[in-house]
Amino acid sequence: MVKKLDITQGLPDPSKVMDEIMAKYPTKIAKKRQKSLVVNDPAEGKEIQANVRTIPGIITQRGCTYAGCKGVVLGPTRDIINLVHGPIGCSFYAWLTRRNQTRPAEGEDNFITYSFSTDIQDSNIVFGGEAKLKDAVREAFEIFKPKAIGIFSTCPVGLIGDDVHSVSREMKEELGINIFGFSCEGYRGVSQSAGHHIANNGVFKNVIGNNNRDRIGKFQINLLGEYNIGGDAFELERLFDEAGITLLSTFSGNSTIESMEYAHTADLNLIMCHRSINYIAEMMEEKYGIPWVKVSFIGAEGSAKALRKVAEYFDDAELSAKVEEIIEREMTKVEVVREAVKAKTEGKLAMMFVGGSRAHHYQDLFSEIGVTTVSAGYEFAHRDDYEGRDVIPSIKIDADTRNIEDLTVEKDLELYREDLAVKKEKLLKNGYEFSNYDGMMPEMKKNSLVIDDINHWETEKLIEYYKPDIFCAGIKEKYVVQKSGVPLKQLHSYDYGGPYAGFEGAINFYLEMERMLCTRIWKMVTTPWKTDPEIVGSFAINE
Ligand code: CFM
Numbered sequence: 001m002v003k004k005l006d007i008t009q010g011l012p013d014p015s016k017v018m019d020e021i022m023a024k025y026p027t028k029i030a031k032k033r034q035k036s037l038v039v040n041d042p043a044e045g046k047e048i049q050a051n052v053r054t055i056p057g058i059i060t061q062r063g064c065t066y067a068g069c070k071g072v073v074l075g076p077t078r079d080i081i082n083l084v085h086g087p088i089g090c091s092f093y094a095w096l097t098r099r100n101q102t103r104p105a106e107g108e109d110n111f112i113t114y115s116f117s118t119d120i121q122d123s124n125i126v127f128g129g130e131a132k133l134k135d136a137v138r139e140a141f142e143i144f145k146p147k148a149i150g151i152f153s154t155c156p157v158g159l160i161g162d163d164v165h166s167v168s169r170e171m172k173e174e175l176g177i178n179i180f181g182f183s184c185e186g187y188r189g190v191s192q193s194a195g196h197h198i199a200n201n202g203v204f205k206n207v208i209g210n211n212n213r214d215r216i217g218k219f220q221i222n223l224l225g226e227y228n229i230g231g232d233a234f235e236l237e238r239l240f241d242e243a244g245i246t247l248l249s250t251f252s253g254n255s256t257i258e259s260m261e262y263a264h265t266a267d268l269n270l271i272m273c274h275r276s277i278n279y280i281a282e283m284m285e286e287k288y289g290i291p292w293v294k295v296s297f298i299g300a301e302g303s304a305k306a307l308r309k310v311a312e313y314f315d316d317a318e319l320s321a322k323v324e325e326i327i328e329r330e331m332t333k334v335e336v337v338r339e340a341v342k343a344k345t346e347g348k349l350a351m352m353f354v355g356g357s358r359a360h361h362y363q364d365l366f367s368e369i370g371v372t373t374v375s376a377g378y379e380f381a382h383r384d385d386y387e388g389r390d391v392i393p394s395i396k397i398d399a400d401t402r403n404i405e406d407l408t409v410e411k412d413l414e415l416y417r418e419d420l421a422v423k424k425e426k427l428l429k430n431g432y433e434f435s436n437y438d439g440m441m442p443e444m445k446k447n448s449l450v451i452d453d454i455n456h457w458e459t460e461k462l463i464e465y466y467k468p469d470i471f472c473a474g475i476k477e478k479y480v481v482q483k484s485g486v487p488l489k490q491l492h493s494y495d496y497g498g499p500y501a502g503f504e505g506a507i508n509f510y511l512e513m514e515r516m517l518c519t520r521i522w523k524m525v526t527t528p529w530k531t532d533p534e535i536v537g538s539f540a541i542n543e
């Protein structure tokens with residue numbers, strides 16, 4: 001039996017295991033890596049190194065800029081053709097059939113299940129690929145007659161200098177639909193985070209504000225940074241619907257480009273994933289005066305808090321009463337399951353290394369069933385996602401960040417909502433919080449180990465040290481972790497489970513954790529490399 005780490009007196013100081021990790025690195029690398037591993041102290045507020053280049057040779061969990069732009073932000077939108085200009089491999093791996101769900105209305109376009117690519121070849125690399133790109137745009141238009149086409153640059157396209165923006169302008173003119181390009185080559189930034197920023201800029205410039213349609217609801221909001229993994233957005237739509245809150249557009253789970261065009265007619269923006277979409281929220285406030293608030297619908301408590309926050313903003317007795325009614329009804333159901341599961345899961349340990357927001361949000365769901373997060377980190381978040389937005393002025397702008405365009409946005413004199421600015425002022429005086437995110441570290445326990453851009457070596461050492469009951473990450477980590485006898489829950493694709501957002505989502509998550517945390521099967525796994533440290537293969541052809 002593995003001896004469990006004793007955390008009854010608080011989390012142990014992990015400095016020793018950190019030293020062991022560092023001892024294996026060459027001095028220069030250890031010096032750099034050290035700044036990304038932090039022993040948390042919420043009272044002191046420590047600084048972490050984040051959003052810097054991964055050291056070559058290290059196996060990172062990160063993805064590329066193109067993945068963040070095409071896959072994450074634009075990918076889940078169903079009525080736009082997302083055309084990848086590049087080799088077919090980039091499209092194959094960005095094919096989104098696996099996880100983003102969407103519900104088109106009867107007869108409405110849904111291109112998510114397709115994969116569109118220019119499939120460039122060696123000859124295009126030598127002689128240029130713009131002609132092929134134009135042909136692909138015409139062909140896609142001819143077959144599907146979409147409302148919009150987005151063109152995404154991959155690494156080779158940037159290297160040979162194809163101009164996707166001029167092609168977009170020309171094709172827009174020729175075909176008469178909205179066509180726009182993204183310079184989101186994989187190498188453009190240090191991770192997919194750069195791709196989020198590029199996507200935000202493109203959507204803001206080319207889509208938001210294209211349709212000034214009239215109001216249709218009393219309380220109009222947008223939900224930003226919710227990508228409908230495992231049907232999360234469906235659960236939130238159910239809650240907003242019942243409360244009488246009109247969700248104009250979600251960026252970008254279960255969404256349409258059409259809805260994004262009138263998103264600027266909202267009264268409030270809610271942000272779920274701060275990392276991927278805070279840029280749009282900020283720009284919409286500058287241009288249209290729409291305030292934003294950070295919420296999290298991951299966890300039943302967080303969901304209740306978020307709904308109350310919206311009700312408080314609109315300050316309407318009927319809405320508040322409805323929201324309270326929903327919370328009471330849903331929480332009664334949640335509590336029954338939570339209590340039953342917590343009795344079995346209390347005291348278990350979790351570790352999570354995911355993306356740029358889930359490593360924080362899922363700690364709430366775990367703590368609702370008594371599971372402690374001993375170590376966590378993001379793949380590509382920035383210091384503000386760890387330490388809170390108040391550190392933004394002190395973040396060093398390096399050459400990699402400067403590489404990403406920062407749009408200058410001006411007030412739209414016609415559409416700017418002075419009434420919302422006044423409302424915001426008033427609420428601020430009452431202590432209502434806007435435009436803020438406190439980050440992950442202030443909410444984590446003292447001595448928990450926070451790591452940015454963790455790698456395989458560090459993962460293995462930490463599993464040995466903490467012996468967690470569950471590890472949350474993605475598909476690249478899944479099997480190696482499971483072979484160590486620790487179950488891994490994917491928080492990117494949910495292992496095809498979900499939804500986990502909102503109240504129904506919380507119930508789903510508790511039950512799934514009960515299954516994963518309470519089975520003894522993982523303790524029976526013998527790590528294969530303990531008995532066979534070397535796997536020897538041979539070619540059948542030689543036998
Ligand atoms: Fe935001 Fe996301 Fe995430 Fe993200 Fe992602 Fe994702 Fe993620 Mo995978 S936008 S930062 S780039 S919540 S794809 S839907 S699950 S790493 S934690």
